Amino acid sequence: MHPGQPLKRTRDIERILAERARALAVVEEAVPTGTRTLAAFTMGGHELAVPIEALSRAIDLGVVTEIPGGPAHLLGVIVVDNRLVSLLDVPAFLGLPAHGVADVNTALVVQHGGRQIALAAERLQRIADFALDAAAPRLVDVAALFADARLSGRRG
């Protein structure tokens, strides 16, 4: 449906909505422990991951423009599809201790609620199904990232 078109639900949308409603209504039973498809990456000696549905794209890091006077957890900004995206150092943002460092080579662009941010990665390890247990990489909650006051644009 295009903006400006009078509101009239299509059959497709109704079908999608019905399917989603059914799936959501039984979500707890359907995935009791389960696995999840994650993009795993390393940064600051930590193995981290984002859900594949939040990952917009993974790109080789080119020019990073440093942010003058910017916070420590933002390494700079990059241009993705003619749009400006901030490059986030997840371990620094989460206050995780650094265990070894290497050059950042990859940016994982994640999106949520119409916003985008790029997660700095030393290496994109793999995209695979992970069992959600203690051995899984540390999962980055993308919704929580954007909700955090440090990334929401609200003054602390």
Place this chain on the structure above:
Amino acid sequence: MDPALRQVVLIFVEELREQLAAITQALSAMEIEEVFRQAHSWKGSASSLGLDDLATLAHDFESALTPVRRGAAPLTPELLDAALAALDAASARIPGLIAESDEGASEVASATAALRALTGEQVDVAPVSSSEPVREAEPAVDPATESVRVTVARLTALERGLDDLRGLRSRLESQAEGAAGAVHTVDQLWRAARDGHRVEPGALFALLSRLRGMRRALVDDAETLQSHVVATDETLRTMRMVPASNLGEPLGRALRDACKKTGKEARLVIDGGDVQLDRHVLEELKGPLLHIVRNAVDHGVEAPEVREAIGKPARARVTVAIRQELRTLHVEVGDDGRGVDVEAVREKARARGLVAGDEELDEAQTIDLLFRSGFSTADEVTELSGRGVGLDVVRDAATRLGGSVSMTTAIGRGSTVRLAVPLTIAAAEGIVVEERGRRFALPLAQVERVVRATAAELRDDGAHVVFDLDDEPLPIARLSALLDAPPLAGKSAVVILVARAGERRVGVACERLVGQRELLLRPLPPELATLDHVSGVALLPSGEAIFVLAAAALARQAAQRRPAAATATAARERSVLICDDSITIRSLLRHSLEAAGFRVRTAADGEEALQLAALERFDLVVADVRMPRVDGLQLTTRLRSSPRTARLPVVLFSSLASSQDREAGRAAGASAYLSKREFDRGELVDVIAQLLKERA
């Protein structure tokens, strides 16, 4: 209905259609944040127009979906049905809005009741209120999904331009064929000459004439193309423009509400409503202007009986004057109220330690304090404005737009807040400068002149840096300070951009002038919105991103006295110089060492580190080994060879960590050698502490 209000309602109807469509799509994709963003806009717009039934419906829609947004409840089929029914009801209300009838009102009431039946009374979504803080009211807007309305005439103009461009393309194709023929002729003549045949002068002259004709045609076409670029740019610019009179209705409503709540009397006079301005600028200005108008009533206008007692009309006058000068929009909001007691502001600032006891502030500097976050002379919280006049919100908005704000006041006669912002924010001419390899831009409209000087001509009196320009001291903001880089010294050439920000001037000192460029401006992402000194980001045609500086913020920083206390504190801290060509590593090390209580400076390579070490005193250096220009081993050797830095501890920090690498580090004079792969913040801090202890 008032014709102006009706026009706004019709615009709202169009927006509502788009919002309802967007919410439906977002629901189908389970993009719950987008659902809320759209619903919030719907609620705000409906409320501001007094369409209470639609505002209430949007409010209850948000309330019903809030548990889903928080992850506390699934989106059940019942809830989804009720949500979709609410969207249908809002859609059904649209014909009634257009016809100014009650059509669809009962559907809205039913849908509202259905949502409430699902949620009960536990509503915790903030209701729309005229006193809702501006900063929290607007969620981030994704520019990629925004839309603008375009008149058919403007679309037609674009289509005609496209037709002309098609014709131009045909001509260029024809010229390409002509060029191919000319190449063929040259080839034949060349072969003839190569084979010893005589080339006829007449053939050469004919070729020359042909090429001259082609050149003339190409020059003409290039000019035609340029005129189309200019015309298209102008058409696109006007597509984003809306009349300033669109502000009249919400400002009038805000004034009426404020009067009602305070018991005061005031009338709003708007001058310049026909000025056209960028829709984004209008949206950015709307919130701050509402705030200024409310504040004028709440803090400026006296009660009717007081006004009469001092000989003023009982009904105050609040004026909003809008005018355009070249590509700058000036908005002045004035009132004829009591004005601001400047001396009281000074006393309050001293009492709160915002200025030193002996520091002299002139009136402009004092009034500027009112624009600081949280500063207020008000002793009580009012329902309307909260504690404080909230002018920091206004300054933030002006800065985001690349503009400035100022205020003048006279006791007993009232106050005037002046905003100056670019008329359009999508594209602007800018001056691009460079400092330590990083590029920045300043909007051309803010730059008065460019001056070349030497670093020695910048005077630092310990509190400010100034440059004597036309026998007047000009406050200087050094870009090197923004980058935490050492200032240029001695005879080094310095470029000073003299910029105007409202009533103030500032000299922006940098290394190099790159030139004037067309800037395609992009708003800052929300996570960067709190940076005061940048107003946006520009993408150069090359794809390079450069930060656009906010002259107003730089002027403030340049005018502010550097506190002596900070210098004293810094003197007690241990100072560490970090040198690494990777911004990741610099950022990580800075973060780690600052958290451990060190004062940190950074350099991007050994050359920059040597410059810093020559200018400042450090207690220790942490350096990478592999770096451009001067590497870590060379840096260590050169530090050791200077008497001033011979005993300065140097920690090499590298991913090269073989025994040979470590030995090379020791041979160069490194005090310690740590591996990046085995980096541990605690270990680094321990090593640094131990080295500093040994040195002491």
